[in-house]
Amino acid sequence: MTVLPFDERDGTLWYDGAFVPWREAKLHVLSHGLHYGGGVFEGERVYGGAVFKLTEHNERLHTSARELGFAIPFPVSELDDATRELVRRQNITDGYVRPVAWRGSEQMSVSGAGARVHVAIATWEWPRVFSGPARDEGISLGTSRWRRPAPDTAPVRAKAASLYNICTLAREEAEAAGHDDALLLDHRGLLAEATGANLFLVIDGALHTPVADTFLNGITRQTVIGLARDLDITVHERALTPDALADADEVFLTGTAYEVQPVRAVDGHPYGVGKVTRSLAEAYARLVRHPDGRG
Numbered sequence: 186m187t188v189l190p191f192d193e194r195d196g197t198l199w200y201d202g203a204f205v206p207w208r209e210a211k212l213h214v215l216s217h218g219l220h221y222g223g224g225v226f227e228g229e230r231v232y233g234g235a236v237f238k239l240t241e242h243n244e245r246l247h248t249s250a251r252e253l254g255f256a257i258p259f260p261v262s263e264l265d266d267a268t269r270e271l272v273r274r275q276n277i278t279d280g281y282v283r284p285v286a287w288r289g290s291e292q293m294s295v296s297g298a299g300a301r302v303h304v305a306i307a308t309w310e311w312p313r314v315f316s317g318p319a320r321d322e323g324i325s326l327g328t329s330r331w332r333r334p335a336p337d338t339a340p341v342r343a344k345a346a347s348l349y350n351i352c353t354l355a356r357e358e359a360e361a362a363g364h365d366d367a368l369l370l371d372h373r374g375l376l377a378e379a380t381g382a383n384l385f386l387v388i389d390g391a392l393h394t395p396v397a398d399t400f401l402n403g404i405t406r407q408t409v410i411g412l413a414r415d416l417d418i419t420v421h422e423r424a425l426t427p428d429a430l431a432d433a434d435e436v437f438l439t440g441t442a443y444e445v446q447p448v449r450a451v452d453g454h455p456y457g458v459g460k461v462t463r464s465l466a467e468a469y470a471r472l473v474r475h476p477d478g479r480g
């Protein structure tokens with residue numbers, strides 16, 4: 186499938202407070218965000234024309250920026266309004282939203298203190314990460330040699346562009362080895378997450394998920410933990426060593442883009458798509474379309 190390059194599309198973006206033609210949304214090559222990684226972003230989903238957990242995402246954008254030492258110059262409410270209006274102008278029913286904030290080109294220095302902070306928001310139709318049978322029958326993961334860093338080594342709680350180096354390396358290696366995605370351990374060798382989603386194991390009917398202390402505590406992760414409790418499924422957030430994978434009956438990933446994504450194998454060890462994964466995937470699919478509890 187040929188994908189139209191992202192800079193060659195028609196439409197509108199929101200850029201530093203104004204709606205601009207999509208193709209004109211440019212930045213200078215000497216931006217801090219490009220050279221020194223001074224950038225944070227979000228990934229949001231549109232369901233039936235409404236962004237799921239929009240405010241939580243924009244709050245996290247602000248928190249991520251603060252973790253990197255800069256402030257987003259637009260309040261959360263303005264980002265929320267801009268997103269809703271953009272989704273309307275772009276006529277998106279089911280799609281994706283990508284807000285991004287970065288330090289600009291006012292100075293060329295490791296310190297980004299004097300660089301202006303820019304913010305842009307884009308939205309496009311983008312229904313699923315994994316299509317075909319993998320979506321329902323599960324994806325294949327390979328454990329990566331790359332690890333999530335310690336919290337005193339990198340701003341692990343921020344959705345920081347610079348941290349995605351690790352994910353890109355891991356994902357490309359996993360794909361080259363014939364997997365769909367990579368499973369990352371953390372700096373201690375504990376199970377952590379995939380390259381864009383959090384990890385859950387089902388052991389004897391209960392959910393087990395790593396403590397989010399070296400990676401993003403995903404909004405979907407928190408939502409799914411809440412749904413599990415509503416369904417009387419016991420949830421254990423705990424340190425998980427890789428040998429826990431041998432005890433698991435089901436494995437799945439959660440993320441805004443991945444939603445509840447079953448895993449069919451980790452390093453060749455097979456898993457079924459069982460009752461717990463199915464019930465949570467269904468509950469999540471209902472919730473995103475009826476977040477106020479209707480339907």
Ligand SMILES: Cc1ncc(COP(=O)(O)O)c(C=O)c1O
Binds near residue numbers: 381400406
């Ligand atoms: C590395 C990583 N971990 C976890 C997640 C899941 O986070 P959320 O559920 O907030 O999308 C994401 C996606 O944003 C991610 O990129």
